[in-house]
Amino acid sequence: MTTKRVLLLIGVVSAVLLIVGFVVGAVGSRMFGLERPFVSQPGIHLPPDPVFPAAIRESVVGYRVAEKKTEDQGEAKSDDGTADGKDDAKEEHHGLGLMQFAVTNTMLSAWLTSIIMLVFFIGGARNPKVIPNRLQALVEMLFELVLNFASSILGPEMGRRAFPVVATIFFFVLFNAWLAIFLIPIYQAVGYGANVGGEFKLATHLVRPAGTDLNFPLALALVSFVFVEYWGFRAHGFGYLKKFFAFGDLLRGRPSGLINIFVGILELVSELVRIVSFTFRLFGNMTAGEILVVMITFLVPFIATQFVFGLELLVGLIQSVIFAGLTLVFLSVAVSHEEH
């Protein structure tokens, strides 16, 4: 009986929150003529925001405040239609330069993830017992999942060798994605504020999921690439390069060698394009998820975002499996002895 009542209560509260959320959200507030939506319109910035040193942060925050002001003014004068798109595009970017160093909010997120991963895994693996405690059992289960995954693609011996690199990629991506959902109040609400148009607003977040920083997936893609090529060379020696520079047949005077050269070039390009595809797959998915969360919160705050969180949990898992799985598949292709 009590369980039923609790469920009913939760259902009623959710429904009420949904309706209230809809009313005070961006759509409802316009429909019902409210002054402004409960959650202010989010600004989407692809580059991560610098947090330290403070000077760089201040300059970005200052720029963003100015940007906001011009936006508001632009909105006010929207009838004029004189907004110059080119200028906007030029000014839109005011992040870090290519070589400029600052600790960004995505980096902080990655560090936080790393610390949590270290505590979790080392805590589970310290003094392993034959009869494990709960944490050890959980960590063992996770390790065995990845190990079995790797072994199923590469075979038991090679799977064991590839395990550390692949497992670290898998858990790093997964924990990064999930941490942003489990610690949603910290990720969405903690940051540095600024005075925008006489109103104190959150200008930069302290932490932001590392997956939304292009450099994070790029770093992992480079790790994956280097790892795969290393094992390719280790398995075939310098003969591994024959796959990409297939001049052998042509030098032996066979005209079909031309096709092999072309295929080799294709192989080389596809090998290099993997870095890009790895990078943008993860970056795109994580960024899109983050934007979706922010936009749903803006449109229908409170309860509607729960569904997006569920979706994001799934996306985080899928992306980490894809990243680890593709690394394993490329590795198995690189070490396999092809027969011509």
Added chain:
Amino acid sequence: MTELGLNVPALISYLINYVVLLILLGALAYRPLLNALDSRVDSIRESLAAADRAREEAATSRSAIEEELNEARREGQRLVEQAREAAERFREDEMERARQSAEEFSERARADIARERDAAVNEVRAAFGDLAISAAERIIRRSVDRQAHQELIDQVLAEGEQALRRN
């Protein structure tokens, strides 16, 4: 590319972050735990093998015990058989002996009876002879020669004996 946030120091920082994570997790989490998993697999395999061995040993010892039991049963049956044979033999011997002694006894008895009868017949014959002689002497009261007498007596005796036999 900087519009997307590409930043070389950040990239390097993530690479370092990954490598540090890999080294720390590799040394402090992956290796110890995978070794523990391996040793657990080994110990499970060993204990399964030990259980198999124990089961086999139990099976062999059970068959050995059964063999011994069968042996003992066979031995017991043999003993019982022997005892029965011995008893049979003993019974037959005893019966044989009893029959023999009975036969001996009856033989002896028959011999005794025959002897007694012969003695009785002789006695009767002697007495009858004397009686007949005296009776004859008394009747005829005359002396006849001894030879005639004896022939007469023998004739009477023979007749008497034939009469006795007929009886």
